[in-house]
Amino acid sequence: MGVTTFTEEITSPITPIRLFKALIVDSKSLIPKLLPQFVENVVLLQGDGGAGSIEQVNFTKGNPFEFVKHRIDELDKENMVCKYTMIEGDPLGQNLDFISHEIKIEESKINSGGCICKMTTNYHGIGDFFAKEEDIKDGKDSAMGIYKTVEAYLIQNPNLYT
Structure with missing residues (x-):
């Protein structure tokens, strides 16, 4: 099994706790609200939303993917860490067993009041498949689009998620 790892660090003017609450804790309701043209809904299939839970993201008609699970x-609200694994769905295709995210x-040491969002993604290939940057460009672009949409929403609504 080949594993390819990509990391990304993004700075934001949003406080860490506000971004964590919106992007991670309340994503099930916020993402479909902010991106109704892409995400139909997020359904909790098992658990209470914490570690061990399974959720399914259903995409709207006309998107290249139908759903992901x-x-x-891990959901550590105190240290603002979330680890989750895509275990099923169209983006895995024929070459990926699963995709894990952290x-x-x-808090940003440079941007007072802002934060740094550190993301690590591991693509676990089937057999000797290794994901290349061009293989996962659409997924990275989609994740960045979600991040930027949530960030813009929080900037426009400074009293939310405080």
Whole structure:
């Protein structure tokens, strides 16, 4: 099994706790609200939303993917860390067994009041398949689009998620 790892660090003017609450804790309701043209809904299939839970993201008609299922591996609200794994869905295709993600949001030492969002994604290939940057470009672009949409929403609504 080949594993390819990509990391990303994004700075934001949003406080760490606000971004964590919106992007991670309340994503099931916020993402479909902000991106109704892409995400129909997010359904909790198992658990209470914490570690061990499984949720399914259903995409709207006309999108290249129908759904994805994520297993929440860790949700540490105190340290603002979320680890989850895509265990089923169209983006895995024929070459990927699963995709694991870790998101950690921490206070920025440079941008007073802002934060740094650190994301690590591991693509676990089937057999000797290794994901290349061009293989996962659409997924990275989609994740960045979601992030930027949530960030813009929080900037426009400074009293939410405080």
